[in-house]
Amino acid sequence: MPPLRVIIAEDAVLLREGMAGLLERFGHQVVAMVGDAPGLLAAVDHHGADIVITDVRMPPGYADEGLRAAIALRRARPGLAVLVVSQYVEQTYAAELLDHGSGAKVGYLLKDRIGDVRDFASAVARVAAGGTVVDPEVVRQLIRRRRDPLARLTPREREVLGLMAEGRSNAAIARELVVTEAAVSKHIAGIFLKLDLPPAEDDHRRVRAVLAYLRG
Amino acid sequence: MPADPGPVNVGCVPARSALEAVTQSPRRFLRSSWPWRSFAYLLGSGVLAVPALGLYLLAHQVGGAAAYLALLAGAAVLALPLGMFEHARLRLIDRDLARRPAVVRARQPHAGWPPRLREPATWRTAALAGLLFATWWMDIGVLSAAVWTPLLLMSAPFQPGTDALTGLPLAFAGLVLLPLAAYPVTAWAGARATIVRAILAPREAEIIRSRARLVDAFEVERRRIERDLHDGAQQRLVSLTMNLGLALLDLPPRSAAAGQVRAAHEEAKMALAELRELIRGVHPQVLTDRGLPAAVAEAADRSPVPVTVDVALPGRLPEAVEIAAYYVVCESLANVAKHSGAARCSVLGHHRAETLVLEVRDDGRGGADPASGSGLAGLADRVAVVEGVMTLSSPPGGPTSVRVEIPCDVRA
Incomplete structure (x- = not known):
């Protein structure tokens, strides 16, 4: 698999650095790391990337800025893969993300999954390759509904x-x-x-x- | 360390009455809407005084006992509407005014038309009219002394026969005095409101006031805890599981160390899942981000009893209302799962005539009793502090319905 050019948006520095180390270990290249949503949009404009990995809750408002940025990116750049890593099982967020665009090159995972490093790396690769990845916990919620x-x-x-x-x-x-x-x-x-x-x-x-x- | 979390967006407990507002820092008080609302509140007396004085002068012109008697009779007839006006305008400066205690099973009687003479509420309303008759001139006095004096001073340079040397300092003094007028105006309005509240519901109002303040403080605190857990413990645990996961890559898979690390990894993942549940219980972020319909739908997803959700709202509601309504739904769904034995359940909600109506219904065995500690009384309290009414209908044999009505506007 060719190395992917990745941009990470996450406001917790420790986690951001850790994710970068993880992805580099699997041969990918982290071209930019940012801590807020405006920074993410600017980094995509400036560096370009194969895939963006973003948190949901980020500065300045600590609400759902990251998700909104992800949706905006999907609208503006259909070719860009977007993976949202979130602390929320609530399917509302996942559904909003998937509702915008074709449903390809997009993913919504709980942050818990980052810990299963191999699975996480392969999820990143699947999304970048055009797949759709939804967290099993979220899918379970959906299936109940x-x-x-x-x-x-x-x-x-x-x-x-x-x-x-x-x-x-x-x-x-x-x-x-x-x-x-x-x-x-x-x-x-x-x-x-x-x-x-x-x-x-x-x-x-x-x-x-x-x-x-x-x-x- | 997580990145700088920035300011916590939860704000502080706002003043609930004019008298409380006066005691806040001058900067906060003068920038708040309290002085303006107090001004408008007192101006109400002025608006009433004009036709009243007109009628009085008319009776005086006509002369004779009959005219005065007619005036008295008019005052008696107008007592209820005037009392209701007095009651209604209190809303301007007292956020707790209409916070009636939530009524389980029956609605609170209130003064209405035609007047019910046996109803204490009718006499309280009439007493309010008495207060209005007795104090309107003071309201106007305070308003004119506090506001008119600085305005008069400010107009000094334009008065004939005043030279610039005396006029300008006077005008400056007026300019300084004008913001200070906010204090007597608000203080008098607050004092007046205290009397009105005492007439309306001597004890009850105080209890509900303190309860509302407690609920506010709790909510601020819960938001802070949620925020701290999210930015602190949760991020650290994610980092920990990630580092353990990376360590596993480097360890020979069959080594003893790998076994230990794998166990630690699983523990950390379980802790993370538990923490996520805990955080959602403390404060559901989806409610803040997406509002009541989304949060209710998510709560329904977690219910073991199948729930049909039909909550359609024209927009976001005030935060306190959303939170109260959300707790009602969660607690009711929990009760349905625990006690009702129901096979199906529905949550219906709409916003009509400036009121949120929310109903949780199930087809279970009924017989729910608010006195049995099923959390229903606590729910009624929560609903009460946002001025709502909760009604429970649960005959033995079912079905059970919990219905709340909360007056509120849709947020722009």
Whole structure:
């Protein structure tokens, strides 16, 4: 995998430095580190990047400046991958982020996941490569809310959809669930069918299936 | 260390009445809206005095006992409307005025039309009219002494027969005195408000006042704690799990050290998850960021009983109202899960006629009792301090409905 040019926006210095060290260890290049939302927008303008990793709550207002900046970036630069790392399980934030733009090249992860360094690095790579990554905890919340469309899915299909929302490939899902890839494909076809997703290019339908859940 | 957290955006407890405002630092007091509101409050007496004096002069012109009797009768008829006016204008300078205690099961009776003579509220309102008749001239006196005197001084240079040598210092003195007028005006308005409040509800008002102050202080403190946990412990724990994760990369996977570090890593992740729950319980940030509908939907997601949410509001509500309403929903949903045995539950909310109406309904077994320590009484208190009313309907056999109505405007 080619090294990614990364910009990190996080106001806690310790964590920011740690994340930079982590990403560099996996061969990526951190081109800028900033501590607030205006700084993030300026850094993207100045340096350009393959992926932006941003916190939600940042100065000056300590509300959701980081999320707003991420949404603005997704609007202004569809080619830029954006990964939001957050302390909030509340799906409201994730849904807002995913609602803007195509649903590709975007991710919402709890900060807890940074600790699983390998998984975190691979999530960064997946988002940069065009994937959608949503934190499993957030997906669990969503699945609890979406009782009605979900009622039509089997438990296994629900599980597969959860893993799809995390941005896993069919092969990765098969490994995780210890089933064959053909079985995964069958489940995914079932999901597409039950969610009334019209036939289209497969990747597109995948994203649509995930978004259908996130948007409700 | 986390980056400089900057100022905490929670503000301090605001003054709740004119008399409290006078005791604040002059800078804060003079920049606040209290002097202006006190001025408007007292001006109300002036507005009333003009037609009243007119009527009095008219009766005097006509002469005879009949005219005076007609005047008295008019005053008696007008007593209730005037009392209500007196009551209503108190809102200008007393934030606690309408903070009625929340009523569980029944609405508080109030003075209305036609007058109910057995209702104490009717007589209290009439007494307010008496106060107005007795003190209007003082209101106007204070206003003119405090405001008119400096204005008169300031106009000295323009008065005929005044030379610049005496006129200018006088005008300067007037200019200095004008801001000082805020003090007598606000103090008198505050004193007057105290009398009105004593007539309205001698003891109750004081209790609710102190309760409201406590709730405010609690909320400020909770926000601070949430902020400290978020910026401090939570960030440190994230860093810790990250460093442990990195250490795991360097250790031979099957070594004893790797086992220890892996266990520590898991512990740290669990601590992080617990801390996240704790922080949300202290203060839900989504409520501050996105308002009541989003926060209610998230609370419903966490409920073990399926919840249908239909909360549509035209905009954000005052913060205190959002927080009170949010606690009502959370506590009610917790009660539904714990006690009701319900299979379904719904949360409905809308804002109409300047009132937030929120209702949590379930199809459970009913029989909820506010006296049984189920948190319902505490909820009623929370609703009371934002001037709201809470109604509980829970016949044995169900269904149970908790309904709150909180008067409030939509924030711009």
